[in-house]
Amino acid sequence: MRRGPDTGAHGGAVAGTAEDTPVDGATVRTVLGDVPPGRLGVTDAHDHFFLRIPALAGQELDDPAAAAAEAAAFRELGGAAVAQWTPFGLGREAARLPELSRATGLHVVAATGLHQARHYAPALLDRIEADGLGAFFTAELTEGMLAGDDPDWPRTAARAGMIKVAGMFHGLDDHARRVLTAAAEAHHATGAPIGVHHEMGTAAPDVLALLQGELDVPAGSVLLGHLNRFPDPGLHRELAASGAFLAFDGPSRTHHATDWRLLDGLAGLAAAGYLPQLLLGGDTVTAQARAATGEGPGMPYLLRVLRPRVARVLGERAAEAIWVANPARAFSAVWAA
Numbered sequence: 413m414r415r416g417p418d419t420g421a422h423g424g425a426v427a428g429t430a431e432d433t434p435v436d437g438a439t440v441r442t443v444l445g446d447v448p449p450g451r452l453g454v455t456d457a458h459d460h461f462f463l464r465i466p467a468l469a470g471q472e473l474d475d476p477a478a479a480a481a482e483a484a485a486f487r488e489l490g491g492a493a494v495a496q497w498t499p500f501g502l503g504r505e506a507a508r509l510p511e512l513s514r515a516t517g518l519h520v521v522a523a524t525g526l527h528q529a530r531h532y533a534p535a536l537l538d539r540i541e542a543d544g545l546g547a548f549f550t551a552e553l554t555e556g557m558l559a560g561d562d563p564d565w566p567r568t569a570a571r572a573g574m575i576k577v578a579g580m581f582h583g584l585d586d587h588a589r590r591v592l593t594a595a596a597e598a599h600h601a602t603g604a605p606i607g608v609h610h611e612m613g614t615a616a617p618d619v620l621a622l623l624q625g626e627l628d629v630p631a632g633s634v635l636l637g638h639l640n641r642f643p644d645p646g647l648h649r650e651l652a653a654s655g656a657f658l659a660f661d662g663p664s665r666t667h668h669a670t671d672w673r674l675l676d677g678l679a680g681l682a683a684a685g686y687l688p689q690l691l692l693g694g695d696t697v698t699a700q701a702r703a704a705t706g707e708g709p710g711m712p713y714l715l716r717v718l719r720p721r722v723a724r725v726l727g728e729r730a731a732e733a734i735w736v737a738n739p740a741r742a743f744s745a746v747w748a749a
């Protein structure tokens with residue numbers, strides 16, 4: 413079945429949209445196992461403990477002690493869960509995540525999926541695509557993630573709880589289409605949510621047209637990331653009308669030019685009835701941007717600065733929704749496998 417945008421999605425629960433209350437049997441798949449959505453707590457909906465991409469050489473997130481210090485700083489401010497949007501092949505450190513979660517007491521949702529083609533050696537992509545990308549993602553969601561950045565690494569016991577994909581600047585190339593198509597296949601096999609990197613916040617309409625329009629992924633299982641980097645309020649309302657989750661980033665060292673629009677953007681969407689679909693994450697992508705061991709703002713900024721501001725501008729109920737109730741729905745699924 414093909415779906416167009418849900419009309420009148422806001423103001424009431426609409427089947428298959430982000431506004432549904434958690435369904436019976438839905439759980440959040442963390443690296444330590446599946447947990448009821450109500451147990452997730454205060455969530456950083458998009459961040460990274462470990463990440464290594466060529467574009468940020470020299471600023472890798474590859475230090476377990478620094479990751480633990482950042483996690484502890486977030487925990488100290490009341491943080492309870494972090495979704496790490498690092499896909500396969502980019503220094504995800506799947507084998508270290510359970511230990512990090514246990515040591516800090518944070519729930520950690522990890523990702524399978526792939527980023528844009530430019531972040532990988534072409535030979536690596538050929539190898540994992542040869543055996544079927546959808547099956548590759550599904551195995552990481554159901555059996556466990558590979559321990560390293562190469563398909564030869566052993567599989568860990570830690571399962572991914574989401575699929576990370578990426579669009580291109582104002583469009584999708586062939587690689588992005590293949591990855592999104594494989595993500596839809598893995599979603600239909602498992603129920604997993606799909607988190608999307610949008611280059612400078614663009615191409616979300618293309619992504620939705622493919623995932624929701626052509627591939628029948630319910631919008632409530634799609635998390636559109638980085639939308640704050642293309643701060644067009646009208647576009648954001650159009651995207652919200654689809655029923656998808658809209659994921660905004662906290663202040664970033666590399667995209668700070670749009671930070672000043674964040675609060676107004678959230679307030680406008682909330683006023684239009686889309687509060688249940690809003691998510692916020694820190695998206696810490698460099699060692700320098702860590703708070704505990706770098707120059708900040710890092711993960712703690714989300715709770716130290718942003719949450720009180722959101723509570724002042726949008727109200728405490730809205731802050732509670734953005735940090736607790738919305739991520740609990742966004743990351744939960746009735747896992748088919």
Ligand SMILES: [Zn+2]
Pocket residue numbers: 458459460497695697
């Ligand atoms: Zn990210």
